[in-house]
Amino acid sequence: MKKLLVTAALPYSNGHLHVGHLAGCYLPADIYVRFQRLEEREVLFICGSDDHGVAIMLTSEKEGRTPAETAKYYHDSHQQDFKQLGINFDIYSGTSQNPYHYQFSQNFFLSLNEKGYLKKITGRQFFDEARNMFLPDRFVKGTCGYCNAVEQNGDQCEECGKALDVDHLTDAHSVISGESASIRETVHWYIDLGRFEGQVKDWYEKSFLRDHTKSFLKGLLGTGLIERSMTRDLSWGIPVPLEEPDAEGKVLYVWFDAPIGYISNTEEFLKASNRGSYEEWWKSSDTEILHYIGEDNTIFHCIIWIAMLSAEGSYELPSGVVANQFLNIQFPGKEVEKISKSRGTAVWIRDYLSSGKSPDALRYYLTSIAPERARGVFKPEDLIQKNNTDLANTIGNFVNRILSFTAKHYGPNSPDYDETVLDDVDREFLACREELFQKVTSQLREHHYKGALETLMEFARECNRFVDERAPWKTRKEDEGRTRATLALCIQGIHTLGVCLQPFLPHAAGRLLEMLWGSSEEKLWAQALHGPSAGHPFGEISILFDKLEYVSE
Numbered sequence: 001m002k003k004l005l006v007t008a009a010l011p012y013s014n015g016h017l018h019v020g021h022l023a024g025c026y027l028p029a030d031i032y033v034r035f036q037r038l039e040e041r042e043v044l045f046i047c048g049s050d051d052h053g054v055a056i057m058l059t060s061e062k063e064g065r066t067p068a069e070t071a072k073y074y075h076d077s078h079q080q081d082f083k084q085l086g087i088n089f090d091i092y093s094g095t096s097q098n099p100y101h102y103q104f105s106q107n108f109f110l111s112l113n114e115k116g117y118l119k120k121i122t123g124r125q126f127f128d129e130a131r132n133m134f135l136p137d138r139f140v141k142g143t144c145g146y147c148n149a150v151e152q153n154g155d156q157c158e159e160c161g162k163a164l165d166v167d168h169l170t171d172a173h174s175v176i177s178g179e180s181a182s183i184r185e186t187v188h189w190y191i192d193l194g195r196f197e198g199q200v201k202d203w204y205e206k207s208f209l210r211d212h213t214k215s216f217l218k219g220l221l222g223t224g225l226i227e228r229s230m231t232r233d234l235s236w237g238i239p240v241p242l243e244e245p246d247a248e249g250k251v252l253y254v255w256f257d258a259p260i261g262y263i264s265n266t267e268e269f270l271k272a273s274n275r276g277s278y279e280e281w282w283k284s285s286d287t288e289i290l291h292y293i294g295e296d297n298t299i300f301h302c303i304i305w306i307a308m309l310s311a312e313g314s315y316e317l318p319s320g321v322v323a324n325q326f327l328n329i330q331f332p333g334k335e336v337e338k339i340s341k342s343r344g345t346a347v348w349i350r351d352y353l354s355s356g357k358s359p360d361a362l363r364y365y366l367t368s369i370a371p372e373r374a375r376g377v378f379k380p381e382d383l384i385q386k387n388n389t390d391l392a393n394t395i396g397n398f399v400n401r402i403l404s405f406t407a408k409h410y411g412p413n414s415p416d417y418d419e420t421v422l423d424d425v426d427r428e429f430l431a432c433r434e435e436l437f438q439k440v441t442s443q444l445r446e447h448h449y450k451g452a453l454e455t456l457m458e459f460a461r462e463c464n465r466f467v468d469e470r471a472p473w474k475t476r477k478e479d480e481g482r483t484r485a486t487l488a489l490c491i492q493g494i495h496t497l498g499v500c501l502q503p504f505l506p507h508a509a510g511r512l513l514e515m516l517w518g519s520s521e522e523k524l525w526a527q528a529l530h531g532p533s534a535g536h537p538f539g540e541i542s543i544l545f546d547k548l549e550y551v552s553e
Contacts, residue, residue, distance in 0.1 A: 002288045004043045005281050006033050007262045009293045009301075010050035013074035013094065014059040017081050018346040019378050020327040020339040023366045024294030028324060028449050030087040031367065032290075034503035035444045038525040044281060047082075047089045048265045049075040051096035052237040053254030054138040058175065060236075067236040071096045081349040085359045086506040091269035095257060100271075101264040105257040106241035108312060109189075109230070113242070117311040118189045118230065120246065124166045125188075125233070126154060126181040128174040134233035135174055137254075140181050142172035156299065161216060163228070163299060186233055187246045193225035196307035200225070203306050208320025208447070212295070212373065217302055228304060230256045259305045262291075263315075282315050289318040295325045322447050325371040329378045336377055347380060357548060360505040361387040367504055370450040384550040391508070394460050395497065396544040402467065402490045403515060403541045409476060410484065412541075414491050416534035417484035426489060429466045433459065433496055437528050440500055449504075456500055463493040488534070491516065495531030499523045514539045 008029040011021060026047075033045045051071035060070040075094045082092065095101050112118050126135040133139075140154035145168035149159035154172070156163055166172075172181040193200075204217055230253045231240050237251025267278040281287050291301050301321050309315045329345055330336045337345045352362060365383040368390075369376045406415060436459040443452035470486040494516055501509040502522065514520045517532060518539035 001041060002286050003281065003284075004033075004036055004041055005266070005287055005289045006036075006043065006045050007289070007291050008045075008047040008089070009291070009297050010048055010095065010258050010261050011078055012053070012055045013049035013051050013071040013078070014055040015074060015341055016077055017349040018339055018341075019329075019349065019352075019362070019366060020346070021294075022085070022349060022362070023327045023370060023376065023378075024324050025292035025322075026082065026087055027085075027363060027366055028322065028370065028372075028447075029292035031449050031503045032292075032322075032444065032447065034506065035525070038499075038502060038522070040524060040526075044266060044269070045088070045090045046262055046265050046269070048091065048093035048095065048098065048261055049078060050254065050258045050261065051075070051094045052251070052257060053232075054136060054234070057234065057236050058138060061176070068096060077350065081353065084353050085349070085363065091265050091272075093261075093265045093268050095261045095264075098261070098264050098268050100267045101257070101261060102238050104264040104267070105238050105252055105260045108260055108308070109252060109256070110241055112191065112308070112311050113189070115311065115313075117195070118191055119227070120187060121190050121227070121229075122185055122187050123190075123229070124183045125186050126166060126169075126172050126174075127184040128177050128179060129182055130177040130179045131174065133176070134184070134186055135172075135176075135181055136232045136234065139175050140169070140172050141175055142169040142181075144168070145170055156296070158296065161296070161298065163226075188229040188231045188233075188250070189240070190227040190229050191304075191307060191311070192227045193303060193307050194227070196310045197221065197225050199310040200303055200306050203310075203317055204302070207318065208290075208322070209302070210323060210372065210447075212325060213298055213302065213321065213323045216295075216298055220299070220303065225303065225307075229253060255300045255304060256308070259301065259308070285316065287316060289316060291318050291321045293321060293323050295323050298323055325373075325375045327366075327369075327371050327376045327378055331379075332381055339378075347378065358387070358507070358546065360508045361391065361545070361548065363505055364391060364453070367449055367453050372448070372450050381550045384548045387545065388547045390457055390460075391505075391545040392547045394457065394464060395501075398460065398464050398467065398490075399494050399497075399512060399515070399544055400541065402487060402494060403538060405472065406487045406491070407538060407541060410487070412538040414532045414534055414536045414538075415484045415487050417488045418481055419485075421481045421485050425466075425469065426485065429462070429489060429493075432462050433493060434529060436462070437496060437500065441525070444503070453504055456497065456504070459493070459500075460497060463490065463497070466490070466493070492529075492531040495523075496528050499525065499528040508544055511542070512544055515541050515544075 008025050036043050056067050060067045079092050126140045128135050137155040138153045141151050143150050144152045144157040146162045147160040231250045234251050238257050240247040240250045293301050328336050329339050339346045365386050440452045440455045472483045472486045476483045498509050498512040518537050
């Protein structure tokens with residue numbers, strides 16, 4: 001089996017994380033990494049903050065910090081949020097903090113330039129006369145020339161996903177001064193994406209992509225790929241590594257250096273842990289590379305990055321890009337809205353965690369509404385309801401009543417039983433357990449995380465139906481053999497739930513398995529149908545999930 005290298009999109013270090021970020025790529029990536037490690041696969045899980053570009057400069061100006069200070073502040077905030085949520089990257093570095101990143105990015109640029117894939121072009125760009133500065137990307141907003149959506153950033157329309165430039169953004173104005181933007185000429189280095197259209201199409205045909213990603217890319221490829229600037233007129237970023245007058249004061253485009261951060265972060269981790277070199281992962285056909293992203297990063301990962309890698313020539317292309325769509329939000333009594341910092345329509349991860357609510361409750365809810373095939377809607381009151389109904393009642397209550405009942409009447413260990421008492425109902429339950437386990441395994445391998453969680457809940461409900469039908473609290477007085485068999489089978493069901501919940505709810509699954517086994521040792525995926533044998537002692541039995549109450553802000 002090939003080694004697996006999983007990357008999660010580098011979040012901009014210009015603000016705190018909200019639930020949309022988590023649902024977009026970080027949670028599904030963590031679920032898959034955990035699952036693959038339970039299958040005993042060698043995995044690297046790479047992430048880090050995206051520290052350069054306009055977004056960080058804007059935040060720095062508003063908050064009175066230098067860009068470097070802003071990047072470090074939000075990098076540390078992200079790292080703390082991820083840690084509390086149980087999202088455990090092998091490394092969480094930053095593009096302004098990684099000691100290898102500048103060199104990797106500049107060498108990549110030089111390689112493309114030396115091979116003739118970069119072209120110096122004098123082009124037009126928006127300019128702020130009041131501030132005497134060029135306005136790349138997010139420094140300018142206007143109306144999309146394709147779909148007429150207003151207040152769109154200068155590099156990409158959030159509504160239709162099209163790339164924007166001076167020819168496709170009307171009513172442009174400066175985000176800095178608020179004044180209307182003029183247009184001036186400036187020199188930049190461009191990559192002609194059209195030269196790599198064949199390689200991009202070939203990759204598109206062979207790689208794992210969700211249907212909505214394929215549809216979006218098919219539309220872009222159908223209209224032809226264009227030249228795209230890989231440099232910017234900014235004071236914060238990686239300097240263009242060319243000794244010529246036109247390169248002075250210019251930096252690499254943030255979406256040129258950001259994906260290279262996956263490579264430089266890999267190198268930083270491997271060097272620090274004495275585990276070899278990035279080349280053993282990024283330049284080896286023995287590696288499967290998967291990128292996890294939100295839908296707004298599709299162009300950058302599925303076209304620009306593939307073109308860059310194809311042009312450089314020595315790196316393996318990713319075998320797939322797993323993209324979730326946007327997550328919107330709806331507060332009680334209000335309409336569905338975009339998650340927005342400026343409009344105050346967000347649930348911030350750090351606020352959620354500081355309230356004392358379970359990280360697993362959030363992981364469960366976001367996976368249950370994951371925007372894998374369509375845009376989802378986060379409803380704060382639904383999170384509470386799903387926690388109380390699905391987690392506390394369906395799973396938690398089942399686990400507690402079986403373990404507590406067994407401990408009370410037969411001692412705190414797995415009961416022995418006579419297999420000859422098993423009947424068709426028991427055999428159907430065991431067959432259902434195996435069938436649903438195989439289904440969950442298949443769904444996870446195919447990146448259907450929402451569906452896999454739904455299948456696990458289906459099995460949890462089956463466990464409840466089984467114990468209600470068998471009613472051990474009644475049979476205990478008249479048929480001890482039957483009762484022992486019922487409890488033993490339920491304990492096998494609890495074990496299967498515990499093993500299979502590990503990728504989704506690592507904290508709760510760990511506690512569940514510790515209650516059942518008396519040890520916090522992780523259980524491998526292949527052990528899911530092999531629970532504790534008769535006489536194995538339980539650990540301390542406790543409430544698995546607390547019920548929550550919704551409190552409006």
